[in-house]
Amino acid sequence: MEGRVARAGRALWLAGTGLIFVFLIAPVLVIVPLSFNAEPYFTFTEGMLRLDPEAWSLRWYEQVAFSGEWRGALVNSVVIGLGAALLATALGTLAAIGLTSPGMPARRVVTGLLISPMVIPIVIAAAGMFFFYSDLGLDRTHFGLILAHAALGSPFVVIAVTATLSGYDRNLTRAAESLGAGPLTVFRRIQLPLIAPGVLSGALFAFAVSFDEVVVVLFMGGLDQRTIPRQMWAGIREEISPAILAVATFLIALAVALLIVVERLRKRAR
């Protein structure tokens, strides 16, 4: 009797958690197959369920691939994302080394400041940036967006690098210094190789943040700075065609690729 109750409870528990996992992964499960729909609808047609090859097609992928708008958006996203990631990584890595050094004054305040781009609601930041960068003549420029996105991505670099630095043995620095190495040499030859996985995953995070950012682009970007998320935003607000799902599938593949690299790096960091 008791065994049956326990078994029933266990089955319920498994079903429940199983459903939550389905909930987590459902968007991916739905978007990828629907992007191959031959019809402009968002439901699985009978043909698709019968695995009729006629019901599946690459037409939306073709449409996106041949669209100058999407190609331009990809170029913009990559240019802005790389620029922002580069800047955020350079500044963030240095800052992480500074933050974790023993003599750091006002650590909590400085940490709060550096983390703030992650915490402050994006609309407030975007509104402020719109005025500020317009006054500087940097609105509707790639450079302005690179600066803005670098600020948004930098906390992720700081966090990722700090995490690897916490396992860093300071005696290595002292040993190198006692052997006559200057601070630059110590950084280049000893610290950097050790924290490289953290730096790289921070850079990937910063790139991903920029690659996914739409609110600042909405406020500050123009026709010439249309990024992929900006194009998607317009598409979702106007007419959701399965072409958007094709782009979404591409972005999911990119996310999985980034995720795998970051996980590899994390393992190496340990």
Added chain:
Amino acid sequence: MRRRLRKPALALPLVAFVLVSFIAPILLMLARGVHQPVVRDALPETLAILDAWDGLGVPEEAAFAAAAEELRAADEARLAARIGGRVNRVRSGLRTVIVAGARTGADGAGAGSARERLLAADPAWGDPATWRALRTAGERFTLRNYLNALDLDRGADGAVVRQPEERRVYVPLLLRTLGVSAAVTVLCLLLGYPVAHVIARAPARRARWLLLAVLVPFWTSLLVRTTAWIVLLQQRGVINDLLVWLGLVDDAARLTLVYNMTGTLIAMTHVLLPFMVLPIYSVMQGIPPRFMRAAESLGATPAQAFRRVYWPLTLPGVGAGALLVFILAIGYYITPALVGGSGGQLFSNMIAFHMETSLNWGLAAALGGILLAVVGALYVLYERTVGGENLRLG
């Protein structure tokens, strides 16, 4: 000593960069909430006269003369409409009055006194309320935006009064946003805790696969996930189709799951769930299974063992996850904007509305200031309990 200082100084470039590229824009925008120099700068003399005016009857002739002259100059500088817009926010309907006044002034002095000309342009110039509105709009430093953001206003006598009922919008919206954030946090906890537990207890190989189910959505573009929820939740979307096919829902009575608060709740819970799972998971990983076994061998039922041993041990992760989710939810913009319809909009969407559509930037800044204060207070709480540097990224 010098060597010690050199390394903390490495944080300086980023500190400077964040201050200039991120903090300064926000502070300057917040300043717009209290500092509105446009009208004062364009109509200095008129406002100087009005400052000395008792605000009761129609002001003296000099006020008309100064207003006509300064408005004319403002019109030439293409500022008249902007001034009209500012005054219009104090008292609705005055935009055209101000603009008409500015255009009449340009006709020259031949057409009678300034008072006659302005009154001919619009009889509202004979109404003391018009002048009071002009005076209020001309305050260089003002708390009016913050008052309005709290559904308050100043009455004719200067006392703070509540807005008329049909204009009380922002406080209810803030409360609604807090409520939604709390609901999303609770939902995330209810869904995230079992997930974290399953992953933490699974054998290493399977755990890695299960963790993917959390990390793939985490890394996937926010817009992609939001699009997915539209596709899933539409009237003719996958979920409704499934329910109809299963016979649970009648085809004619499909559920309304998107473009309302339901859509906002579902999509936000999904988007923020990883932020709950990951901190809880990392805490659970550190709890040796033998703790639970020990509790049970000492006679505790599984429920007791969970309540007395396991749950308290996971509390740091729960606290970190819950605070993080709550903080992020309060500022949410994109998801409500796309799936929220008119009933599922949150505070951030209102800020965007005043930034982009009504162009009431002072009010947008005040609303932003209030939101920032709430988030700031929550961050301080987070910092005190979790520690800012312990923010983890999966």
Added chain:
Amino acid sequence: MKGRRAAALLVVAGWSGTVGGSACGGPPAPGGSLTVVSWGGSYERAVTEAYIRPFAEAHEVAVGIESYNGGLAQVRSQVEVGRVHWDVVDLEAFDALRGCEEGLLEPIPPDFLPPGPDGTPASEDFAEGAISECGVGNVFYSTIYAYNDRLIQGEKPATIEDFFDLERFPGRRGMRRSPLVNLEFALMADGVARDEVYAVLDTPEGRDRAFRKLGTIREQVVWWEAGAQPPQMLADGEVVMSTAYNGRIFNAQALESQPFVIVWDGQLLDFGQKAIVAGTPNLENALEFVRFATSAESTARVSGYIAYGPVRASGLPLVSTHVETGVDMLPHLPTAPENERLSLRMDTAWWTDHLDEMNERFSAWLARSP
């Protein structure tokens, strides 16, 4: 589809013009650049084919096309911040008047506009009120409501009252997220005669009445912003009926064979205008473009791609068939006699005076929980 691709090419041309060497290189166009702002979706495709592309080719100007959903906000914002990026904008008539009054738009002298092909001077050729100080009309369009025939069984809606009748016609409705048109529809559905709508709206009681009537269906309304949304929502079954721009519904019927039916009763007729943003650095190109786009030939060409009619008398005889399907366009225009008979002309002056106030009231009304 072809049109879409062409628009993309033009946009890319705009890119190389402004980005220069940074992202995607390429020589700047010899005629300089121009940013044209229109309404997105099938209307944007239509105007791109009808006159934007021909203009870009004839004058060797790199034309960038942006889309927006109406209103003066972006223009005001650009002028106020002092960074004007838009050159020519497709405005609703009352916005062209307000923008002009506010100094946001460049005045366009009427004698600058080209005469009709028969030599009629522009000032006589345009429909009454279609030219204002800063705005030059180009097409008549109308806001109607349409339903998806497949989603409504039995009796079909036929009048503006039916749109507000949740009992006989249950299901969600799409409406523009704006007080515009909706207040007029609400009053007509509440029994106000067409020619008295604006007189009633002019009184506070009339406005309360309109909002009250809107309130009766509010919980069933899905609000749209972009003109491309209503056909989409109708096709997806998200709503059973929706207010929409008539041309969008026509294109969904003609090009996608959607089972949509337009209800012309109470249609709200207005004209779209071209206006130039004050302070644009491309004033010369902008003026030339407005001249080009408002010629009788250009406006008639628009009718070949979407069911909007020319505002120039000399343009009407040039209207022929839908380019892609060969359908005769005249009966589908909102100004076709049998349609116009059921129409209400939008009172531009009333909205010029009341839009700000109504916008404020409408957004507060929306933001408050019902």
